[in-house]
Amino acid sequence: MKTVAPALEVISNSYGSSFTYTKHAEKTNSKAHLWHYHPEIELVYINGGAGKRQIGSHVSYYTNGDLILIGANLPHCGFTNEQTGNKKETVIHIKPEFLANDFFVAPEMRRVQNIINQSKTGIAFNGETKKQIGKKIEMMEHQLPFERLLTLLSILDELESSDEYTVLNADGFSLELQNQDNDRMNLIFNFVKDHFQESIAIDEVSNLVSMTTPSFCRYFKKISNKTFTEFVNEYRLVHASKLLAEKQISINEVCYESGFNNFSHFSKSFKQYTGKSASQYRLEHKIIIS
Numbered sequence: 001m002k003t004v005a006p007a008l009e010v011i012s013n014s015y016g017s018s019f020t021y022t023k024h025a026e027k028t029n030s031k032a033h034l035w036h037y038h039p040e041i042e043l044v045y046i047n048g049g050a051g052k053r054q055i056g057s058h059v060s061y062y063t064n065g066d067l068i069l070i071g072a073n074l075p076h077c078g079f080t081n082e083q084t085g086n087k088k089e090t091v092i093h094i095k096p097e098f099l100a101n102d103f104f105v106a107p108e109m110r111r112v113q114n115i116i117n118q119s120k121t122g123i124a125f126n127g128e129t130k131k132q133i134g135k136k137i138e139m140m141e142h143q144l145p146f147e148r149l150l151t152l153l154s155i156l157d158e159l160e161s162s163d164e165y166t167v168l169n170a171d172g173f174s175l176e177l178q179n180q181d182n183d184r185m186n187l188i189f190n191f192v193k194d195h196f197q198e199s200i201a202i203d204e205v206s207n208l209v210s211m212t213t214p215s216f217c218r219y220f221k222k223i224s225n226k227t228f229t230e231f232v233n234e235y236r237l238v239h240a241s242k243l244l245a246e247k248q249i250s251i252n253e254v255c256y257e258s259g260f261n262n263f264s265h266f267s268k269s270f271k272q273y274t275g276k277s278a279s280q281y282r283l284e285h286k287i288i289i290s
Contacts, residue, residue, distance in 0.1 A: 017145045019152065020093040023138075024080070035190045037075040037182055040093040041119050043155075044068045045130075045137040046079055049086030050245060052238055053079055054189070055122040057224035058168040059234050061241040063285065067130040069159065071120035072096055074169075075186050077193065083246070090137050092152065112153060115160035122168035129164040184209045185223060196235050197259045202228060236260060237273045244278055245285035251278045 020040070050063040055076040062079075065086065070076055080089050096116065103109060125133065136155055140148045159165075187209055192200070205228065206216035220228045240258040243249065252263060260266040270278050 018098045018149065019095070020091075021140060021148065022091045022093075023141055024089040024091070035075060035077050035186050035193065037073050037186065038093070039072050040095050041072055041116060042068075042070040042076075043092040043094070043137070044070070044079060045090045045134045046084075047087040047089070047134060047138065049080065049084040050242070051079055051081070051084040051086075052077075052242060053124065053168070054193070054235075056169045057226060057231055058122065059231075059238045060124075060168070061238050061245070062124070063245065065130065065134065067125040067133055068168075069115070069119045069123045069125070071122065073182065074120065074122055075182060075189065076122070077189070088138065090141075092137070092140075094152070109153075111160035112156045115156050118160075123159075124166045124168055125159065125162060125164055126166070127164035129159070129162040133158060181223065188220070188228075192232055192235055196232060196239065197257065199261070200232055232259075233269060234273070237270055240266070240270060240278070241274065241281065244282040251282070254278065 044066070046062075046066040046068075048065045050061070051066075053060050053062055053066065053068060053076075055068070055070060056074055066079060068079070080086050094116075133155055136151060140151050143151060188205060191205055191208060202217065203213045206213045209216065211219065217228060220226075220231070224231060226234075236259040240254050240260075243254045243257060244251070247254075249257070255263050255266040258266070260269075267278060270276075270281070274281055276284070
């Protein structure tokens with residue numbers, strides 16, 4: 001089976017700027033489907049729409065857009081595609097030392113330094129924070145470089161003081177990975193992304209990364225703080241959540257399109273994962289379908 005190779009993304013700063021600012025119109029982020037990592041911190045604002053967020057070993061489903069802060073070298077997939085239905089996507093890449101290390105020693109920069117440190121876990125912001133910061137991020141498109149820099153520092157300062165957020169890797173995804181670990185985990189994540197609708201044998205994945213099956217199982221649990229089977233099931237359940245909210249197909253079809261081959265097991269797993277039955281979940285998200 002063909003598996004997409006892991007990608008170390010090389011990012012260049014925007015002209016005349018110490019960071020990169022990129023705005024994608026609907027459906028134009030060509031890298032959205034790729035697993036990748038980079039030394040830059042990434043701040044992403046998705047204006048509208050609904051889709052998957054996959055960061056480290058965390059997989060979840062967002063609605064009504066998203067605002068995400070991702071730490072350096074934390075592997076992740078893109079957040080939008082032709083089915084997402086978002087209006088725009090704005091991505092900012094910041095080198096950890098983008099204003100020189102001494103600059104962050106200043107007491108005025110303490111909160112900015114804090115949020116950069118906290119980004120190592122991956123953070124999703126919601127509520128008024130997502131709404132107000134999203135406006136500021138989009139406004140930066142029309143600013144001159146110095147004004148844009150001041151806005152970015154203001155945004156990071158406000159994010160640090162917000163209490164409207166979810167830590168995405170709270171369960172302990174190992175973030176201090178060697179290059180070999182990054183490449184290995186990216187191969188694994190890519191494989192699951194491409195084949196989760198099929199039956200996945202653990203020995204097939206362990207062979208992919210040149211490990212024995214017992215060694216692979218121990219390795220994956222150590223890195224992600226969950227078993228490989230748990231990760232695959234979570235990926236399938238998040239895909240089921242997306243289908244329930246976005247497609248007018250039967251719950252039985254959702255089950256099998258998400259890679260489950262037993263409806264009873266799917267129903268029980270979905271209720272445990274979301275706290276709701278599949279029919280309840282669909283009813284609460286019917287606005288997305290309409």
